Amino acid sequence: GENVEQHPSTLSVQEGDSAVIKCTYSDSASNYFPWYKQELGKGPQLIIDIRSNVGEKKDQRIAVTLNKTAKHFSLHITETQPEDSAVYFCAGAGNYGGATNKLIFGTGTLLAVQP
């Protein structure tokens, strides 16, 4: 069935260092992979996404890479800042019938950036 695995579950880095979170998906039909940041008491916030016809996408300090053959995708945050501390979720979705299907989420990574 559909499944998205996410690692690590917790990640602690020093301010200024890089952070990498990895996900693996099982459904070959998945073609859309968003990443969400969730702060305490808030809903998930979309921070970056990638579609299956693209291998890498960057937005300032954030980048996502996708390896379709291995069914892996990763989030890279460079020059981390204390405000990057949050729970990060990866997700996968199929695009059945031309419209976005349900998001299957990973289990989340608690990122702590130490000042």
Place this chain on the structure above:
Amino acid sequence: KAGVTQTPRYLIKTRGQQVTLSCSPISGHRSVSWYQQTPGQGLQFLFEYFSETQRNKGNFPGRFSGRQFSNSRSEMNVSTLELGDSALYLCASSLGLAGGGPEQFFGPGTRLTVL
């Protein structure tokens, strides 16, 4: 542009009662999806509505239902509440159109506590 709004933000109910949660999507968005978030099960897809029709459904019992109105606002209902229904219920809004952006934007959620 206003974001996704959910009401109420907090609810306390007792076992056996029923509850209705409301979601107003981003203006122009026609798809509303609902997710349940718990510490044990993470983020799980409940259902998606598009143009007043349920387009997709997750693996939840029939006690969980929803509907969408002509203005794209959506409600979800949980009947005969159980302790395990305590969770953060999140609503996500997207264009939902074939060929359109698949991005889903979340509201702040409704925190339901069942006693």
